[in-house]
Amino acid sequence: MKSLKENFQKAHIVIIGSGIIGKFNALELSELGFQVTIIDPTELQNSSYAALGLLMGNMYQKRRGRSWNLRKQSIELWPQWITFLQKFNSELNIEKPLIQLTTNEEKFKKLEKFIYENNDQNLRILEKDSLFIKNINKAFQTKTIKGMISFKDGRINPFSLLQTLDKYLKQKKINFSEEEIIKIRKSNNQWISTTRNNENIKSDFVILCNSLKAINLIDGISQKITLKPVLGQAMEINVNDAEVDLLSLPKQFNINGKNIIPKSKNKLIIGSTDEYSTKPEENTFEKLTNFLDKKPNWLMKGKISKKWYGIRSRPDGEPSPIMKNLEDGLIICTGFYKNGILLAPACSKWVANEIKNYFS
Numbered sequence: 001m002k003s004l005k006e007n008f009q010k011a012h013i014v015i016i017g018s019g020i021i022g023k024f025n026a027l028e029l030s031e032l033g034f035q036v037t038i039i040d041p042t043e044l045q046n047s048s049y050a051a052l053g054l055l056m057g058n059m060y061q062k063r064r065g066r067s068w069n070l071r072k073q074s075i076e077l078w079p080q081w082i083t084f085l086q087k088f089n090s091e092l093n094i095e096k097p098l099i100q101l102t103t104n105e106e107k108f109k110k111l112e113k114f115i116y117e118n119n120d121q122n123l124r125i126l127e128k129d130s131l132f133i134k135n136i137n138k139a140f141q142t143k144t145i146k147g148m149i150s151f152k153d154g155r156i157n158p159f160s161l162l163q164t165l166d167k168y169l170k171q172k173k174i175n176f177s178e179e180e181i182i183k184i185r186k187s188n189n190q191w192i193s194t195t196r197n198n199e200n201i202k203s204d205f206v207i208l209c210n211s212l213k214a215i216n217l218i219d220g221i222s223q224k225i226t227l228k229p230v231l232g233q234a235m236e237i238n239v240n241d242a243e244v245d246l247l248s249l250p251k252q253f254n255i256n257g258k259n260i261i262p263k264s265k266n267k268l269i270i271g272s273t274d275e276y277s278t279k280p281e282e283n284t285f286e287k288l289t290n291f292l293d294k295k296p297n298w299l300m301k302g303k304i305s306k307k308w309y310g311i312r313s314r315p316d317g318e319p320s321p322i323m324k325n326l327e328d329g330l331i332i333c334t335g336f337y338k339n340g341i342l343l344a345p346a347c348s349k350w351v352a353n354e355i356k357n358y359f360s
């Protein structure tokens with residue numbers, strides 16, 4: 001009898017879309033022995049390249065249900081994948097810990113209750129007198145910031161991650177086609193993906209990882225899938241002020257919902273906005289710095305040195321993400337409105353299990 005791996009080697013899988021979700025699916029499936037082709041015309045402009053890379057898994061406050069299960073699985077899988085991917089880039093790492101802060105007393109009470117009830121050794125409350133909080137309150141010129149620290153959560157540099165995945169895919173000689181798929185159809189038990197240049201690519205499976213555009217390739221109405229664009233802006237600010245040393249702050253933290261990543265003594269990244277549109281609003285600086293009632297002077301005087309955005313897809317009427325076996329050999333893995341980087345390992349595992357089921 002032939003081994004499963006031998007059967008897998010004969011199956012050809014086309015992945016449409018080469019953001020983090022497409023690339024991670026390619027990694028998982030090619031490690032299982034499948035023949036994989038990824039197709040994407042403009043991968044450098046996707047939302048994965050815009051991401052900040054925070055992995056907010058353990059600090060997620062709902063400890064049951066689908067969202068938590070995906071997070072839990074991803075938190076377990078990430079360290080294993082990092083060890084694997086370090087063979088291709090020894091510097092790839094998850095920078096820990098992650099700190100979540102608030103100036104809202106009610107939200108802080110909820111954090112305390114969450115930590116108390118879950119008795120999770122990887123989470124701890126940061127009181128006013130902790131060194132982290134002292135430095136943050138001093139830098140942001142407030143007295144009211146408090147929060148929690150998660151030792152297992154952190155940040156992975158998305159650019160470095162995507163480049164490492166590219167290196168893996170190249171070394172594994174995974175086919176990559178810089179084309180746009182405009183139509184998919186089934187013929188004689190095979191899927192045919194048609195490119196804008198009228199080339200037909202045959203496969204046994206198609207995985208739709210092309211975010212918002214997935215809807216154009218299926219009948220969204222009969223499948224009852226609706227996706228809305230949500231634009232997220234982020235910026236790098238240059239602070240020309242001796243009164244603050246940004247390196248005295250934690251490596252990554254969140255205050256009242258805004259993620260902050262100090263890059264050097266006088267540079268930090270802040271993200272992101274949630275805009276239900278495909279065109280970035282103009283008041284980026286104001287939208288990204290309004291997380292405190294009163295901004296510190298250095299932040300008020302800060303100048304944007306870089307800004308960027310990405311458009312994510314949010315499922316309408318059902319929770320994010322959408323992972324479904326639509327019909328024989330056609331799988332959709334999209335709707336990563338937030339946390340696509342965090343959830344990539346768990347979602348790819350789900351896709352791989354669906355495909356393995358066809359062979360059992």
Ligand SMILES: Cc1cc2nc3c(=O)[nH]c(=O)nc-3n(C[C@H](O)[C@H](O)[C@H](O)COP(=O)(O)OP(=O)(O)OC[C@H]3O[C@@H](n4cnc5c(N)ncnc54)[C@H](O)[C@@H]3O)c2cc1C
Pocket residue numbers: 016017018019020021022039040041042043044045046047048049050051052053054055179180181182209210211213214231232233234271272273309310311312334335336337338339340341342343
């Ligand atoms: C500013 C910002 C900050 C963020 N921060 C974080 C964070 O800290 N942590 C986190 O986990 N997540 C974060 N996210 C969310 C994360 O970026 C997304 O969840 C994730 O990138 C979604 O990945 P994706 O592969 O589904 O989509 P994308 O990266 O958008 O990739 C979709 C790809 O499909 C391709 N495509 C489209 N149509 C076709 C077609 N017809 N044929 C072939 N290819 C096609 C596109 O070219 C594109 O490359 C952030 C997002 C933004 C915008």
